[in-house]
Amino acid sequence: AQVLALRALASGAGQSLRQAERRIKTWTGQSMRALQGRGRVEAAFFQAREAMDGGAVQWADLAADAGYADQSHFCREARRVTGLSPDLLKRRMQQDESFWIYRIWR
Known part of the structure; x- marks a missing residue:
């Protein structure tokens, strides 16, 4: 989950925490909370x-x-x-x- 969070924050524009959580959900199909x-x-x-x-x-x-x-x-x-x-x-x-x-x- 931590690796995904770092990757989501490093990818492109919109680097807010919420944007990173949305990217993670798009990539994995699960929320950051569920992954943690x-x-x-x-x-x-x-x-x-x-x-x-x-x-x-x-x-x-x-x-x-x-x-x-x-x-x-x-x-x-x-x-x-x-x-x-x-x-x-x-x-x-x-x-x-x-x-x-x-x-x-x-």
Whole structure:
């Protein structure tokens, strides 16, 4: 998202923040806010993956470390991105063969 923002600001006339956000939406089909949310949830998933390798995942701590207001805020955003709650996603990653991509995702 940051690279897109810099590219949008550097491209041509109309270099206001709003113009940059419009360019990003035209290029990606998503708002800057949505892209930043996906980036934050992805970073939290990487932290969760590391925590799973080391033992139990503490969702509240992970949410706080990732910059969410609270655990429920993280859970809502994770559900919006994946369609699953974080705990269900964790179980599926460990048990369901069709979630193999999450096991190698690092």
